[in-house]
Amino acid sequence: MVSGGLRLYSYWRSSAAYRVRIALNLKGLDYQLAPVHLVRNGGEQHGAAFRQINPQGLVPTLQHGQRLIRQSMAIIEYLDETFAEQPLLPSTARERALVRGLAQLIACDMHPLGNLRVLQYLEREFKATPEQREAWIRHWLALGFEAIEALLAENPSTGAFCEGDHAGLADCLLVPMVYNARRFALDLAPYPTVRRIDAHCLTLEAFQRATPEAQPDAPPPG
Known part of the structure; x- marks a missing residue:
């Protein structure tokens, strides 16, 4: 049974969809995965059927009952506001601003x-x-990770995760971006705090089940 009728339109290697899968898993929510192949036949996201779901032709899109929510950050915050268990944002305005700032650095x-x-x-x-x-990709990734590393390293509330010792919104975005960095062979040695947090996140089942290779639409290994 899908909790609350949740369906996620996703592509296995989309980092934006990856971050939403992490959030759903951290919240302990069951959902139905609806794969949208972004490459095959020119990209299924461009077809009329999917354009009715998301006029931008992008994943992810979350369907909750009859409601459609688009854009990964909006989806994650919608989940956090709709399902109170396992909050993904901290309790104070200052901490929430720090987490949102990190998340938007990555997403925007x-x-x-x-x-x-x-x-x-x-x-x-x-x-x-x-x-x-x-x-091109490595250039922009490196600039972003330089800023993230500095922000995490100088923040006294950085803990096992981006904010304290509870996985949350910023971690949902950080891990997929580190995955992209490895995919495009960016040297991550200059970012020890980023690497530490990523490694810790990937010890958790919620993150492991969200990885691209664990998705049903991922190509078989080899």
């Missing part, structure tokens, strides 16, 4: 520059080679 400043449609545009319009495309 880092993630869009490596998004599939941006990379496809670089290739199509500017004839970027695979090597140039990956250099």
Whole structure:
């Protein structure tokens, strides 16, 4: 049975969908996964059927009963406000602002520059080679992680997770971005706090079950 009729439109390697899967797992919510293949046949997200669900043609989208919620940050905060168990945001306004700041650094400043449609545009319009495309991604990832590392290292409330010793919103976004960094061979050695938090998160089942390779629409290994 799906808790509250939750259905997540997702793609196995979408970092935005990955962060929502983590949030759903941390909240202990059952949900139905509705895979949307972003590459096959030019991308299922561009089809008329999915455009009715999300006019942007992007994943993730969360369906809760008859309600559709789009954009990963909005989805995660909607889940936190709708299902009180296992809160993903801290209790004070100052701590919530710090967590939201980290999350938005990733969602607004880092993630869009490596998004599939941006990379496809670089290739199509500017004839970027695979090597140039990956250099572009690593450049923006490195700038973002430099800032994240500094913010985490200087914050006395950084604990086992981005904020204290409870996994929350910022961790939901950090882990998928570290996954992307490894995918594109970014050297993570300069970011010890980031690496420590990521490693700790991945010891938890909620994060393990959300990984791209654990998804039913992931290609078989090898």
